[in-house]
Amino acid sequence: MAPVRGCGGKNFYDTLYGSLVYHLSDFVTMSLTLEQVHRIAHLARIEVDEVEARRTLGQLNGIFGLIETMQAVDTQGVEPMAHAQDLAQRLRPDCVTEDDQVAWRAAFQAIAPEAEAGLYLVPRVIE
């Protein structure tokens, strides 16, 4: 699958930055290479040209700089956080709450690039 701008998930940049920051320890040098930027962009299916890749490299390394500063803080004995808020997940009762799915599907598919017989159509994918 070739990287295509604007195709893919709802949160590319979440994915890109989220996973980068989370996997900081993977980058021992605390500094990225241009090649790594291209690889991450490819994994996130974002097309970046050389100019953009260099700019992104600078920005990402800037973030690493900030984190390096933060790493000076002594976190011995502090439990890692999985979320910025110290709260628990609220749960929903196991009930079906959707009705009139025919109308909803029609509304969703009206804005889909292609749909037929209730299916969303995408470029053929088969192993």
Add this chain to the structure above:
Amino acid sequence: MKQWEVVIGIETHVQLSTRAKIFSGSSTAFGAAPNLQANAVDIALPGVLPVLNKGAVECAIRFGLAIGGEVAAKSVFARKNYFYPDLPKGYQISQYELPVVCGGSLSIQVGETEKTIALTRAHLEEDAGKSLHEGLGPAAQGRSGIDLNRAGTPLLEIVTEPDMRSAAEAVAYARALHALVRWIGICDGNMQEGSFRCDANVSVRAAGESRLGTRREIKNLNSFRFLQQAIDYEVRWQIATIEDGGSIEQATVLFDPASGETRAMRSKEDAHDYRYFPDPDLLPLVIDRQWVEQVRAELPELPAARRQRLINEHGLSAYDARIVTTSLDLANYYEATVAAAGRENAKTCANWVMVDLAARLNREDREIGQSPISATQLGGLIARIADGTISTSMARKVFDELCSGGDAASADEIIARQGLQQITDSDALTALIDELLAANPGMVAEFRSGKEKAFNALVGQVMKATRGQANPQRVGELLRQKLG
């Protein structure tokens, strides 16, 4: 020739039987028209947020308790990032570093040997949608169709340690797990509909070697037979490859039921770089002890405990106890049969359930829940064998009649209506025996000269004359008195 050891670990995707999806209020019912159970959350429109279904968490707790694992007080949802059209968000919400269940084990039986398979973990995640490549209309040339009804269906992924050493053990494990998830009511177990799918990680190593060989993962096996066939083929292929001087490369393979072979999927570059990270849309899942204890109190008696009780209280052998606890429905049926027949006839009940009834169900391709004879009817029949009213062979006829769904409500009714009671009356039998002995002097002489066979033939004659209604034991006794 070199001895090889096979090492297998299994990951199973168990579809949880909740009404709604794991992060949305869409229905999980199977078989709806395409995309009629896919709401804004399931198709990942911008701005939507997941809210976790309490029912799915409860299923995970039930499972954790049933396998003696640890239900995590705090677990975390993570994003598993990859791109595929049936995954509309571009990531699957799963659990990674902190799963909801850790550890636990499951006992399996292969032949006479019992073995414990250690479980690594079980985590909650969402299923993806389905891609269709065939049967699309002319407007869909060169296209794949995407149905997102399944997207967001709750799954529990259950992962074992590499503890299995043969395809037979792998199948025994899969069967035991399948029985357990149905037993505790967290999965309907419907393998045709994909409710229970196994991935097998298979490697081989020289016997005595302690390091693991390189594994290949066989994906998406949705029947026990395919699991067996796929592992058998994969093991032969790996051994042949190594013996021919090759080496195994880590890969994901698919099993083709038509050819019976496994083949590597086109290697997807970076396919395994999922860049997991905690999902910022979901807070940590906190499960307090009180909730766990409440779920524990609602769990049915588990298979292992039930087996032990049947061994202790009903005097069943370990083997019989295992067979009648294959499913919760079967165990309940067996116990209801015993309740009707009397505890002292438990072993006979087990035999009828495991042999006669099982054969009948098998022939008619039915589950125990659709048994043509109720447990009360079967128990009533067994009580009549036990008290000598009818012989076992007569009982088989009554059994068939009850199964065939006639208007008779009970064994007693059929026995009375057709006059099937055994003749145990000594006077009537004695008269009959006297007649027979007079008519068969040859056999009598043979018996007197020491041929035990002749004795059995005489018993047979009496049974024949009474059309099977004589009590064979009583006939034997009377004959010995006469001849002795």
